[in-house]
Amino acid sequence: MADPDVRHMKWWGWGHEDVTFSDADRPKIRPYLQRELGVEDDCRTPPVSFEEVQLPEAKQNAPFVDALKKVLAEDQFSEGKKDRLIHAAGKAFRDLLRLRRGQVDYAPDLVVYPASEADVVAIVKAAHEHDAVLIPFGGGTNIAGCLEPHDKAGRFVVSLDMCRMHRVLEVDKKSLTARMEAGVYGPHMEEQLAEYSVTLGHFPDSFVHSTLGGWVATRSAGMQSDKYGKIEDMVIGLRMVTPSGTIVSRTVPKSSNGIDIRHLCIGSEGILGVITEVTMQVHTVPAYKEFYGWIFPDFEQGVAAIHECLRLGCMPVITRLNDPKKTALSFAFKKTQSAFKDFIGKCVKAYLGKIRRIDLENCCMMITACEGDYDTFHSQRRESAHIFRKRGGVCLGTSPGEAFQETKYDFPHVRDYLMDRGVMGDVSETATSWTNIIPLYKATLAAVKKAIADTGKHPWVGCHISHNYHTGASLYFTFGCRQLEGRELEQYLYIKKAAEDAFMAGGGTLSHHHAVGTEHLPWVEADISPTGVKAVRALKDGLDPKGVMNPGKIIPGPNSVAEWGLTDEAIQSFNKAD
Amino acid sequence: MADPDVRHMKWWGWGHEDVTFSDADRPKIRPYLQRELGVEDDCRTPPVSFEEVQLPEAKQNAPFVDALKKVLAEDQFSEGKKDRLIHAAGKAFRDLLRLRRGQVDYAPDLVVYPASEADVVAIVKAAHEHDAVLIPFGGGTNIAGCLEPHDKAGRFVVSLDMCRMHRVLEVDKKSLTARMEAGVYGPHMEEQLAEYSVTLGHFPDSFVHSTLGGWVATRSAGMQSDKYGKIEDMVIGLRMVTPSGTIVSRTVPKSSNGIDIRHLCIGSEGILGVITEVTMQVHTVPAYKEFYGWIFPDFEQGVAAIHECLRLGCMPVITRLNDPKKTALSFAFKKTQSAFKDFIGKCVKAYLGKIRRIDLENCCMMITACEGDYDTFHSQRRESAHIFRKRGGVCLGTSPGEAFQETKYDFPHVRDYLMDRGVMGDVSETATSWTNIIPLYKATLAAVKKAIADTGKHPWVGCHISHNYHTGASLYFTFGCRQLEGRELEQYLYIKKAAEDAFMAGGGTLSHHHAVGTEHLPWVEADISPTGVKAVRALKDGLDPKGVMNPGKIIPGPNSVAEWGLTDEAIQSFNKAD
16 A cells, blocks of 8 residues: 555645656547646646645644543654644645645644544543544545634644554454444455455545545445445444544444434534444455446436436446536546557447447446346346447447546546646535436536636536436536636635535535535535534534534534635626526 | 224224134134143133223313414314323333223323424424423334323323324325325325335335334334335435424435434434424335245244345345244134145145155244346246255245235234233344344343243243345344233333343344334443433434423433333342253
8 A cells, every 4th residue: 555645645736747647648638628628738836845835833732632642652643744734634626725825724733643442532532621623534535624624713623543543353254244443545445355355345436545434424425336335325333432422333234223323423524523443234246347338329318228227127336427528528538548449449439420320529428337246247237238228328348447447546636637737627416316317417517607607717517427326316517617816716616606506406415425524514504404403513512512523514603604715795706697 | 094093992902803813714823822822712801991991180281282272273182082092102012001901190181183294393382382292193003112101290291193194295206206294104105105106115014003204213114124125224305393493304315414314313203303204215016026935944044045045136025034933823823724725735734744854843934025027026036946945945835925915914913812811922123143143043032931931931932034134134022921910011021121131132232123212211321322322312402402302212311220110129039040
């Protein structure tokens, strides 16, 4: 495994050039971005150097530190600049904007590295007794502001980095459960599980950089959720340390023991306590697995094909359907291939356009994967292919699927590349019912396009569907445009607001798997109702009476909209009549 | 639909004789019960007559009633004896014991029948303002004391019967969701859903007598949970009226909007509010469905067969495996059949014993059902049968399955029959991991047998498995013995305690689908941890600050063990060394 520190620094733009955009490796992406978003070649807005970043002076809380020194070793504390910087933010657009400018107004005053649940208990106890704020930190990949280290009361802020709690403790191969420490990173977890020939089956786009505890705390979704479910569907038991004690659930498949305490911890985003241990359901590694690329004549046909597979019980384990814009982008992001493959690619294009009469401007790429034992794999492949063809789908074979596999974790770095060049790129995602999928897709696309146009820029908006359920699916929007110099954040927030408002107006949810954090606070009441907010606040007040656990997240306050950062004046200055 | 009042009265022993135990209909059950439990033919401990039942005088709360009279119609209130009696208890052994004796110490002072969510809001508001206790009432089938109308503070107690909110409001056939009022009874709901050719797929043993809202409030499980999941897996959206406002969740398949507020309502057993509306996932009615009976040489082989079906992805939609005792009981409960069928039955018995050399004392009956479209149905049937045979299973064809279908809802009335004759019969159920299933089965069986023997009686203890999950399954114990005259309740509690203690000691949960209520209060801390209890209490205090919603349930108090009704002296008087 790469040193997590190095990974963090790269993801903030320091040293990320090795995620290549060179013409030799990906010849099409630069011309594409140039054409679509006016991205120039020169890196004209690079991040400031690490040395130039100024952190606020660390506050002191001697009683807290003294209490911990009795329990933790010297190397479990850090006040170093790099550690404080790494733990000062997640990976939201807002975070990158500030960090790249060296504009770090808030950073944790101390980073602690517990190595056991006993350490976590001591840290939480000390925080509660000595009024220090604790922010649980997994991989630091959250893009919703869940890690925002700003405490309004100005208290001492501690980032609690779980990375040393990375062991798979126990695998029960008969029951197919794995008891694991919450700080384990995705690849390290799968390495350890592979020793037992099992897999969790959870592969979010952040997989390489994120942790089990982070997934559970934010209700994450992975790339194979169509087979394995969302993270909340996989949790069998857990332990969470709160200022009022440790919540421990029994490792049983199901229960009727009142309100399910596991679900009080799942999605709690650190506001109640620190998830230290999780028992997950796991799966034997399937014998057969293959990725495929399919082309559909349009988005609607692709959606109809997925829906029909679900209804007929032959869903592949991945169905990731790109809309036309996202399709063009993913073609452009392809790595260099052999001259022969390139030739075949051109033939396929000609075939699609001339023989199949597919409108290449409007066509949609779907990446699928089938897996299972011999029979399951083959029937899944055969039956889904039959349905896809009925909907006008054309199979491009396994190479687009393999290409996707190879590059899926590189894709988020496009944003760094863009931001180096004065261009904004970000995402907003939701979920809704099958009946509502296409209307909400269209409404959001229109709303985000309008918002970008309002800021005077040419919009790029794409969407993909990658998580499908019995009653509905997710919609994941990617958008970008040239930034307004001097108004980069306002412009971004104006566009982000358009997406979230469209979700709320159109029967979506504020996020399907990115969490609430601080970024989605303005939409919480509309999503879970004011009384739902009261319920969450009641839990918070009951378990964390001094409010030391990750304050300011999930629960909106009276000023949440104002604090979000988009003034009415800014809205009015952008907003143009339809 | 039968008049619910009539159904209620019957289930309490008044007029239940039409659920027949006559020699003509079920010739084997009376001899079986005579042999196994010493049940005599004469009904020597019948319930007192309805007229003999003395209810406590109804308390008055004029401000509450006056507030409601502005909103509700005359026929939405009742203080009548029958209504108060029907709402005075659930169907726990403790309830039956008291009611049959006419020993009704607590009953609601008033029964109200809301017809809309607006009515519920008005009732909850009036209760909050005028300090009246509200007990939401669905079908009244709960056997864990969830409906106990005793308020320690002696406040005015109101039973809020949801039966007039029984409409299916909206079915989205594309998304496969149904929005329904929570008071709808099982059969009436399925009738309404059938108009859209969909089904909820939830068939608990209480199906005929219980409601959607009750299922959601208690985390119910139905007979086809292997395919359709437990009730908590089917809830897409809901509305719950609390004293602090109405919790409303969005109808989206999945979300990452913080702590899942749906799961704060599911399993809340009325202590936070009244569930008024639920949006459930539904399913198209399958084209093919068949029930089968299988005989396995022993319980272990049956369990192994289910486990293998799960692992190989060919689970039938029902797999209900009886242990040897439960198998013998279900054979004895069979209805009269034709002479020919009877002859065939004897041939099968001879074949099993003599040709297949199955020990008939030790063999286990499994009821299964396969369903789906043509391909799914046939492959499910073929593949599961292959596995069952590998484990020594012998298929008895469809007639035992059909017999089970016919009689499944009659079975609970065996208890009434026994209680008429001085014999106790009850159940306790749990869930655990696959690794732990057989050890917990054996440990609980031994513990319950010992407990009964301690009371000086001959034990009858059986078990079945009927809910199977990726990581484990449920264990459902049925036990009975002659009652100790004058010590019926103590004896029962001593035996019940043995079962629950065994669950806790052996890695089970306090209940898989019967809820906590008051009956399981002594085990809540051990099950969800003391901090888990604090979390639930925080929710309760936050949403229901005056404690008017179903007080005394789920959350154990300092005297929960003492109040449960089994004194240390009683325990000592029974307890014998191993």
